[in-house]
Amino acid sequence: MNLLATFAVALRALRVNAMRSALTMLGIIIGVAAVIAMVAVGAGAQDRVSQQIESLGANLLIVFNSSSRQGGARLGAGSGLSLTLDDALALQRELDSVAVAAPTVRGSTQLIYGNLNWSAGTQGTTPEYFVAREWGLSDGRIFTPDEVRRSAKVAVIGQTIVDNLFVDTNPVGETFRIKKVPFEVIGVLDKKGQNSFGQDQDDVVLVPITTARTRLLGTSSRARPDSVSAILVKGASADRMSEAEEDVTELLRTRHRITAGEDDDFRVRNLSEITEARAESQRILTLLLAAVASIALLVGGIGIMNIMLVSVTERTREIGLRMAVGARQRDILFQFLVEAVTLSAIGGLIGVVAGVGGAALVANLAGWPVLIEPTALIVAVLFSAAVGVFFGFYPARKAAHLDPIDALRYE
């Protein structure tokens, strides 16, 4: 008996009991729809977190100054000024586990262009900063090492600055003032949006670190002239982050002549670790949602088994007749298996449509981000077909092993 004929026989049998077939399918429809909608919601949340990780820059460590002491009083975090430009250079040059290290100094400054003004964070840094944060430009160029060396008055500005200061103007090539010092805009950063802590990352002006220190921020009298407020360190790869963290700590302790047992005068924070922990909890949430939804699919599968068992009992005489006229055991097995799989696969297809619709509804009504991956849809349909095979096998086997004489006599 060929596949097409078997399929036709199965469809006819399902059509004869249309209402029952539809109700049986409903179990699978609900199961598949639940799996797809839940996974879409989970994947959407996960996707948002991974976007945040990307906007921060992957594999990123930040080295801060520790709090300093004046007499017995401890000042706030970052108030120490032990990190220097040379520390940054050394980290990048001497450590295998570090790709780039970008020193930064920062402060809040008043910006003026034409008759508009804006207050924003200004960061002095080196070209490595753009590598460390994986931050590209939408226009213009970044400053060069040469411009850093000669304290050039050039600036790369974020989108928020453009929106607030350069209304209807192409900012590149324009001159604006930071703390009354004229700077030329040489580049505009890509938009990054909020970071995972809700800060606007685009509200920033980047200038060469040398210029920032001499022209803009000044340094307190007790600080060394080359001190920096933080160093951004990009690890060589994701799986070498803890190695990089140890290397950075060790090298800085050596450079700062900190003896064993003494406290560090700096702190290393692994930012991506924090965000990745959130991503992990999202992933677990997605798994949990999928697991709960899978139970619905399982119940649907049991519904199919139930109905197929009823169907085998009801059609015992038909099975006996088919055997009498020449159906082999495997023909009968196949016929009932195809019926079960047809039920579950059609249910799966309808479930996919319902699931996608449900996810869209959630996105619209609740405003949650949803992400529907095509592979998830294919997997859902294949999985529901597999449910049909799994739960259809026992009833089909029962049918195939009937004795034709008994089956023909069955009342």
Added chain:
Amino acid sequence: MADLLISTRDLSRHYTLGDTVVPALRGVSVDIARGEFVAVMGPSGSGKSTFMNLIGCLDRPTDGDYQLAGENVAALDTDALAAIRNRRIGFVFQTFNLLARTTALQNVEMPLLYSGVAAAERRTRAAARLNDVGLADRMDHTPSQLSGGQQQRVAIARALVNDPLLVLADEPTGALDSRTGVEIMAIFQDLNAAGITIVIVTHEPDIARYAQRIITFRDGVVMQDEGVHNRTSARDILANWEKPAEAAQ
């Protein structure tokens, strides 16, 4: 012996019910030639059904030999038996056993599904057989739209669709009124005249007299095996059907 279609030697079949062994058939040796029309009779429990199941390849003997058209089928496995039932044997049942909500044509096509015949040829052959039994205009009717006699004719068309060597009929007139029963027997006699071997099980002596030979079973053995004198012709009875009715008045 070349013309023997069915040849059983010491055929026996025992059923095991718990600890007791029930011998349903105890050493039956029967030869049936090609082209014969045989009636099998006997009270219930005589072993006639067991005998029919065995020669119909629905069951395997506990002991003994069975040759169908020269082939020893006692030793075949279930798949091989299914193939033999499919190609060589046509079954007709007392209760017709048609698939409900399925057209006459599809019912007749069904055995061909298991012979791997292509869809177009299935239709042609099934339609031809339905035409043979006089149901050319009822092909798209489902069993519930057909009379009992028509349903049995569909079942006969189904039995014939694969050109079998042997047609086995189990009480084929048992569920029909007497006139319709005679019509069915007329079809069997016509088929037999065309060369098909027919074995029917019946407990009605009148029906048995349409056959050429009657084998009577009792207690699992053949009690009597004799030819029929003054064999009844179903066509003659149908031609004179009104007369006995008038005579009765």
